[in-house]
C-alpha cells in the first residue's frame with residue numbers, strides 16, 4: 001500500500017522536524033539580561049535606556 005508508506009514517511013518527517021526544532025531553540029543568554037554599559041537590568045526591551053548595543 002502506497003498510502004501506508006506515505007503516512008509513515010510523513011510521520012517520520014514530522015518527528016524529524018520536531019527534533020530539529022528542539023535543537024534549534026536559542027539558548028537563553030544570561031549576559032543579555034543586564035546592560036553591559038550601565039549594568040542595569042533590561043526588562044522587556046531589546047536595548048537599554050542608555051542606548052548601548054546588545
Ligand SMILES: [Zn+2]
Nearest residue numbers: 035038048050
Ligand atoms: Zn544601559
